[in-house]
Amino acid sequence: MPHHEKIALTGVIEHVFAHRFTLQAEGQPYLADLGPKGAEAFALSPGLEVELEGERRPSEIKVLRIAQKGGQPVAVAHAKPHHAHGPRHHNGEGREGETRRVLSAVKKAGWQTDGVLKHHPKHIEVLACRDAGPWMELHVDFSGGIYKEKPAEKGKWSLG
Secondary structure (H helix, E strand, O other), rough: OOOOEEEEEEOOOOOOOOEEEEEOOOOOEEEOHHHHHHHHHOOOOOEEEEEEEEEOOOOOEEEEEEOOOOOOOOOOOOOOOOOOOOHHHHHHHHHHHHHOOOOOHHHHHOOEEEEEEEEOOEEEEEEEEOOOOOEEEEEEEEOOOOOEEEOOOOHHOOOO
């Protein structure tokens, strides 16, 4: 996880964009983010003089505490980003359920497969053919959507 420098500023709010705002401090503008919950807890308005503490990010300051100058600070909690990697993390069905769903979708789309699969974090690759045509590599998401079809590479799939 990257280390973000802590910063404390006192300045005047210039522009407000929902939960983000520009702060004129130390002779320059800063873009700051309160987050949606923070904006509910602290009313932002142009011209308001504030003191804030936060983490300096490449594009903005994530505000951790903010107060009207001389007032009581309000702590701001930012939600952690959620990085899901497909349905397996939500419904607990595991790899077997994914495999059944993907193979069923491939068959329903008119493809025949020999059951050779390559599992990846966000999709499954399936070796398949249609109407005695050439072997193809299908990329199928966990919901069963086929989003890529390309000729199968002999070396990758151990084809004669």
